[in-house]
Amino acid sequence: DQQVKQNSPSLSVQEGRISILNCDYTNSMFDYFLWYKKYPAEGPTFLISISSIKDKNEDGRFTVFLNKSAKHLSLHIVPSQPGDSAVYFCAAIIFSGGYNKLIFGAGTRLAVHP
């Protein structure tokens, strides 16, 4: 049972345009969401996060939007650059059993082409 779903395995975007990566979740108890970015042969690195009490968080070219009623979040990258080409993982945190538990989606491979 995948509680965090990234339904698009891949996305191709032209340099300079907007990249929108989507993530859906099923558990309304999730209280924190994160995006990680992963290059080949490297471990994932933290990109941006959002608390469930907010609907938007912005950091430079990266903005994450949260729609709790739809149980949906999205990552916007504007403008997209070739160096953004990577796999992006959406993750959700639930506080369970006295500590935080992190659940990842399957990832979306973003390709930004000139």
Next chain:
Amino acid sequence: KAGVTQTPRYLIKTRGQQVTLSCSPISGHRSVSWYQQTPGQGLQFLFEYFSETQRNKGNFPGRFSGRQFSNSRSEMNVSTLELGDSALYLCASSSGTGGEKLFFGSGTQLSVL
């Protein structure tokens, strides 16, 4: 501050063998989590250790086990390897108190032939 270190980077084993992977977390971090990454499956949670105790476990068979030492270093063991165990195994460390931001190592790429 040194990052998360995983050894070895690459491993080739045959079916039926066993393997041990090692992870050294960021200094001061007490939580170590292990994940398996396969194409199309994302990051599948294996288990988490905090202060030498396993406090969370994913849905993997008992062939997958781990431990954590007093210096927070962790090892993961897979016994009786199967072809389907071929994957990138990632270790992540955090303070363990908030836990929301994980710091990942570069992983160990395991190939089972």
